[in-house]
Amino acid sequence: MKRESGVGGRESENPDTAPVSDPRPPTPDLRIATIVFIAAFALYLKTLAPAVGPTDSGELTSAVWSLGNAHPPGFPFFLIVTHLFTWLPVGSIAVRTNIASAFFSALACALVALAAAEILLMPRHARAPVEEKRSKKKQRIDRSAGRTGLPKSRTGESDLRPSRWVIALIMLATGLLFAFSRTLWQFATVTEVYAINSALMAGVAWGMLRWARTRDVRWLYAAALLFGFGLCVHHVTIGTGAIAIGVLITRVGGINFWRTRTTLIGALLLAAGMLVYVYLPVAASRKPVMNWGDPASLSAVWDHVTGKQYRAYIKTTGEQNSAQIDRYFGVVGHELGPSWMPLVLLIAAGGIGLLWFRQRTIFWYVVLFIIGNAAWFAIYPVTNDAPAYAIPTFIALLFAFAFGASSIAALAGTDRMRSVIAGAMLILPLVSLVTTYPFRDRGRYWVSHDYAENGLRSMRPNALMLTGDWQLYAPMRYRLDVEHARPDVEIVETGFLLRQWYFGELARRYPTLTRDSRREIDALVPMLGPFQNDRDHLDMELFNRRIDDVIISLIEQHLRRGPVYVSGEVAASTEPRDVNLRKRMSERYDIVPRGLLIELVPGHALRDVRYTPLEMRGVADGTVRYEDDDEVPTEIVPAYRAIFVMTGRYLAIEKKFDEALLAYRVANTVDPANLSVEREMQLVASRAGK
Numbered sequence: 001m002k003r004e005s006g007v008g009g010r011e012s013e014n015p016d017t018a019p020v021s022d023p024r025p026p027t028p029d030l031r032i033a034t035i036v037f038i039a040a041f042a043l044y045l046k047t048l049a050p051a052v053g054p055t056d057s058g059e060l061t062s063a064v065w066s067l068g069n070a071h072p073p074g075f076p077f078f079l080i081v082t083h084l085f086t087w088l089p090v091g092s093i094a095v096r097t098n099i100a101s102a103f104f105s106a107l108a109c110a111l112v113a114l115a116a117a118e119i120l121l122m123p124r125h126a127r128a129p130v131e132e133k134r135s136k137k138k139q140r141i142d143r144s145a146g147r148t149g150l151p152k153s154r155t156g157e158s159d160l161r162p163s164r165w166v167i168a169l170i171m172l173a174t175g176l177l178f179a180f181s182r183t184l185w186q187f188a189t190v191t192e193v194y195a196i197n198s199a200l201m202a203g204v205a206w207g208m209l210r211w212a213r214t215r216d217v218r219w220l221y222a223a224a225l226l227f228g229f230g231l232c233v234h235h236v237t238i239g240t241g242a243i244a245i246g247v248l249i250t251r252v253g254g255i256n257f258w259r260t261r262t263t264l265i266g267a268l269l270l271a272a273g274m275l276v277y278v279y280l281p282v283a284a285s286r287k288p289v290m291n292w293g294d295p296a297s298l299s300a301v302w303d304h305v306t307g308k309q310y311r312a313y314i315k316t317t318g319e320q321n322s323a324q325i326d327r328y329f330g331v332v333g334h335e336l337g338p339s340w341m342p343l344v345l346l347i348a349a350g351g352i353g354l355l356w357f358r359q360r361t362i363f364w365y366v367v368l369f370i371i372g373n374a375a376w377f378a379i380y381p382v383t384n385d386a387p388a389y390a391i392p393t394f395i396a397l398l399f400a401f402a403f404g405a406s407s408i409a410a411l412a413g414t415d416r417m418r419s420v421i422a423g424a425m426l427i428l429p430l431v432s433l434v435t436t437y438p439f440r441d442r443g444r445y446w447v448s449h450d451y452a453e454n455g456l457r458s459m460r461p462n463a464l465m466l467t468g469d470w471q472l473y474a475p476m477r478y479r480l481d482v483e484h485a486r487p488d489v490e491i492v493e494t495g496f497l498l499r500q501w502y503f504g505e506l507a508r509r510y511p512t513l514t515r516d517s518r519r520e521i522d523a524l525v526p527m528l529g530p531f532q533n534d535r536d537h538l539d540m541e542l543f544n545r546r547i548d549d550v551i552i553s554l555i556e557q558h559l560r561r562g563p564v565y566v567s568g569e570v571a572a573s574t575e576p577r578d579v580n581l582r583k584r585m586s587e588r589y590d591i592v593p594r595g596l597l598i599e600l601v602p603g604h605a606l607r608d609v610r611y612t613p614l615e616m617r618g619v620a621d622g623t624v625r626y627e628d629d630d631e632v633p634t635e636i637v638p639a640y641r642a643i644f645v646m647t648g649r650y651l652a653i654e655k656k657f658d659e660a661l662l663a664y665r666v667a668n669t670v671d672p673a674n675l676s677v678e679r680e681m682q683l684v685a686s687r688a689g690k
Contacts (some may be wrong), residue, residue, distance in 0.1 A: 028117035032168045036175030037110040043179065043433075044102035044188040049442040051449035052094040053190025054631045055384045058448065058474030059290060061097050061191045062481045068288030069280060069295060070193075072307040076279035077232035078193045093482050094191065094449075101195040105188030106179070108195070111202035112395055113175030116402035118209035119362055120167045162406045162422075163415050169422035170409070174402045176429035177344060181335055181394060182436055183387040189442040193234055194388040200230035201238050201395060208245055212252045212361065217262050224266035228273015235305075240376050241392055244368035251361040277305060287508060289481040294501040309499070309532065328377045331387045335394055336401075337428060338435045344428055348397040351404025359403070369396035384631055438625045445624055446617040447632055451596075452476040454614045455567070456486050458595030462562030464513070465597065466551065468494040469567045471635050492554060494570060497547055500528040516557035520549045548581045555589075555600060565597040568642045593647040596640075609650050611659040613666075616640065620670045641671040648684065657688030 052058050056071070063070040064082045085100035086093055162170070178184060187194040207223025210216070227245075230238035249257060257263060284296040295304040303309075336344040355363035373392040380389075409421040452475035459465060467473050473493045479485040490510045496502035503521055507514045514521060524546040530538045555564050571591050573582060585591070589600040595612040618624035619637065626632045644667035651660035664681035671677065 026121055026164075028114050028121065028171065029164070029168045030114075032117075032171045033110040033114050033175065036113045036172060036179065037106045039176065040109040040179035040188075041102060041106035044105055044185070045099070047185075047189050047437075047441045047443050048095070048098050048102055049190045049445040050095060051092065051446055052452070052475045052478050053098065053192070053442075053445070054448045054471060054475075054636075056474060057094075057191040058452070058476070058478035059292070060193065061094050061478050062290040063288075063292070064097050064191070065093050065482045066288040066290055067283055067286075068290035069283050069292050069304075070290065071292045072303075072310065073235055073305045074277070074280050074293075074295065075193045075233050076283075077229050077276045078196050079283075080276070080279060081196060082191070094478065097191040098189060101191055102188050104195040104199045105184050108184065108198035108202045109175045109179040111199060111206050112178045112398055113171040115202060115206040115209050115395075116174040116399055117167055117171045118206065118213050119359070119399055119403055120162055120170060120406050122213050122359060122362070123161060162409065163418060165415070165419040166406060166409050166422040169419065170402050170405050170425060173405065173422075173425040173429055174398050176426070177336055177401070177432060178394070178398055180429050180432040180436055182440065183331075183335060183391060183394065185436060185440040187388060189440065189445075192385075192388075194237075194385070194391065197230065197234040197237060198391055198395075200226050200233060201241070201392060204230060204238070204241070204245070205395065205399075208248055208365075209362075212248060215252075217265075220262065220266055221269050224269040225273045228270040229276065231270075231274050232276040236376060236380075237373070237389055237392055240372040241369050243372050244365050244396075247368055248361060248365045251364065277301070280304060290477070291505060292501075293499075294504055300501075324378045324381055325374065327386065328374055328390060328393075331390050332393055332397070335387070335390070336397065337432045341431060344401055344432075345397065347404040347408070348400040349404075351400035351402070351407065354407050355400065355403055358407075362399075362403070366396045366400050369393070439627055442624065444618055446615075447619055447624070447636060448475040449479075450615040450617055450619075451636060452479050453485075454596040454616075456489065458597040458612070459486075459489055459565055460563050462488050463490070463565055464554065464558040464562065465489065465491045465565045465567070466494055466554065466570055467491065467567035468569055468573075469635075469639060470495075471631060471639070472567055490558070494551065497524075497550060498528065498531060500525060500532075512561075513554060513558060517550060517553040520546070520553040524550050544577050545580065548584060551581060552584055552588075555585075559600075559602065564600045565594065566600060567597060568639055568646070571598045572642065572646075593643060593650055596643055598643075598646070609647065609654065609656075611647060611651065611662045614640070616670070637671050641667045641674060641677065644670065645677060645680065648680070652684050652687070657684060660684050661688065 052061060060070050060075075060078075062068065064079050065086055067079065067083055070079060082097055082100045085096045085103075088096045088099065090096065090099075161167075184195075184198060203226045204223045207219045207226060211219040211223065223245075227238065253260075280295040280301050281297070284291055284294050284300075293300065293304045295301040333339055333342070333345070336348075352363065352366060355366060370393050373390060373396075377389055405422065405425045409418040409425075412418045412421055448471070451472055455465065455467075455472055455476055456479065470493075473491065476491060480487075480489065480491070490513060492506065493502075503514065503525060527538065527543050527546060531543060558564050571582075571585070585600065589602055590604050590607065592599045592601050592607045593609060596614060601607060619632065619640065624632075628634075644663045648660045648663035648667065651657075651663060661681065661684055664677060664684060667677045668674075668681060
């Protein structure tokens with residue numbers, strides 16, 4: 001069994017577990033990693049969103065600012081660390097938390113470069129004895145014969161490593177490829193958890209690979225602690241690499257390594273990192289403005305961390321899994337460069353093949369990293385953030401790319417030519433930069449800010465708004481909670497009415513509103529537990545009716561104090577479960593378009609409606625470009641189109657044809673591919689005699 005020593009943080013060696021590294025192993029060039037960090041950070045600051053971002057950014061920014069709780073699994077490490085950036089003396093709170101994403105994304109790029117260098121610094125063709133049973137047998141024969149020289153891998157083959165120039169250039173290319181990749185860049189310019197999660201994943205990889213090369217246990221300990229922290233951010237994506245890490249440890253240290261003190265210390269450090277989850281109940285006890293799930297009890301913390309409310313979305317059928325795998329390959333196919341020039345993927349594929357022959361342990365580490373990530377992607381469908389779930393695959397492919405690129409350079413006959421070939425690899429991140437920049441420049445991204453502001457400006461004083469539009473609710477929550485805009489406004493997220501904890505939050509935020517609707521709320525709340533845990537035995541028709549009762553009650557009670565507004569998807573929902581709600585609303589209220597929202601007015605009579613211009617910077621003016629699956633063309637543009645068409649129809653009924661045409665023209669500008677808008681506009685123009 002291997003003996004351990006605390007001297008210098010290294011483990012003592014015996015012939016059966018000797019590391020494959022030199023006694024005084026070389027180190028990666030930290031200057032290259034620094035260059036990667038500075039270049040990436042400067043790029044991300046240049047393309048940084050100047051306001052709150054889309055999707056979860058508004059909710060996360062509110063949770064960061066208030067040290068509250070975000071959606072499952074809570075991301076406590078992200079919340080705590082990013083909160084430090086709210087102290088920066090620049091810009092709004094949203095800009096400061098966006099800067100945090102830029103910083104951690106740039107750090108991730110530097111760490112990926114360092115991790116790739118560790119692979120390149122490992123001797124080629126070397127096999128640790130724990131990797132090859134035949135090698136063990138030969139060593140025993142050598143020892144019995146009195147031959148005690150160093151293994152060949154530690155003498156004759158160490159010169160197969162690339163030169164320091166080659167390693168430095170490939171480090172630079174690898175780090176910049178990650179910096180200019182579509183997904184990391186996407187989340188580097190807005191507030192999201194994937195930036196710091198990527199940095200932690202890359203840090204774990206660097207620590208594990210450096211330990212594998214040098215057998216310095218301090219790096220293993222650092223990786224264990226970072227892994228624990230990572231599990232306190234986005235445990236799904238970082239957790240998919242657990243099998244790869246386990247195999248790496250086993251092949252480098254041997255099966256007996258798992259019974260050593262080193263493993264115990266590493267496990268304790270990992271557990272120490274996970275203690276950050278204690279933050280959740282502590283934050284919940286303060287009742288912050290953003291307290292998703294209210295994880296105050298042990299059971300609530302467990303449900304929150306394990307994402308109980310999302311488990312129903314896990315796919316199990318072959319057809320669904322196949323569709324997710326197709327989506328996975330689609331994401332990977334255009335991530336590290338344009339799809340029309342897949343050179344990075346080809347070099348990475350070659351690198352994986354060469355790793356099988358030259359670094360079998362690293363081969364399994366890379367391949368299992370990819371397989372574990374793809375397996376989770378196959379069973380769990382994601383909408384807005386799907387590419388982020390494939391970040392572990394991107395990192396693994398970059399490791400394979402680094403090895404493949406260095407192998408290509410090694411084909412040259414001289415050191416000079418090897419350096420030239422390695423330098424030529426820098427063309428690949430340059431191509432990625434040029435092709436990706438137009439779609440990732442968020443320097444003029446005001447879309448989410450304007451979307452929320454348009455909603456707020458559409459409401460008269462003391463208004464209530466009901467919405468199920470997360471792209472509207474999240475940035476509006478930020479505007480209300482952090483920037484204290486419109487304190488007279490109350491907003492309710494209708495999708496949250498399915499969650500028991502939300503009624504506690506509503507009672508704290510709007511005590512009068514919930515008190516007036518207490519009867520309907522008390523009738524619904526007992527059904528929320530069965531809905532969460534046992535839907536098969538729940539009377540869904542009665543359940544939907546109870547939800548509708550709550551919504552109608554909230555509207556009726558608030559109309560006594562002020563106006564009530566709904567967003568377009570509430571007023572015109574096409575979901576079968578909303579048929580009854582639409583019917584009840586249309587029987588009692590006139591649906592009147594007001595700016596971005598729809599006012600619910602008792603009675604049925606034509607109201608004074610005017611065309612209201614809305615601020616829509618970056619939506620369709622060409623200042624910001626979007627890919628087809630981005631949230632702006634898929635969610636925000638349809639919402640704008642729908643409200644302008646509804647306004648145009650209402651104005652046409654009132655025979656205000658000029659104003660109706662203005663609304664239709666804007667709808668057509670926002671969504672020129674929608675032919676139905678063009679047809680309606682022509683019909684109104686003909687009625688107006690134009």
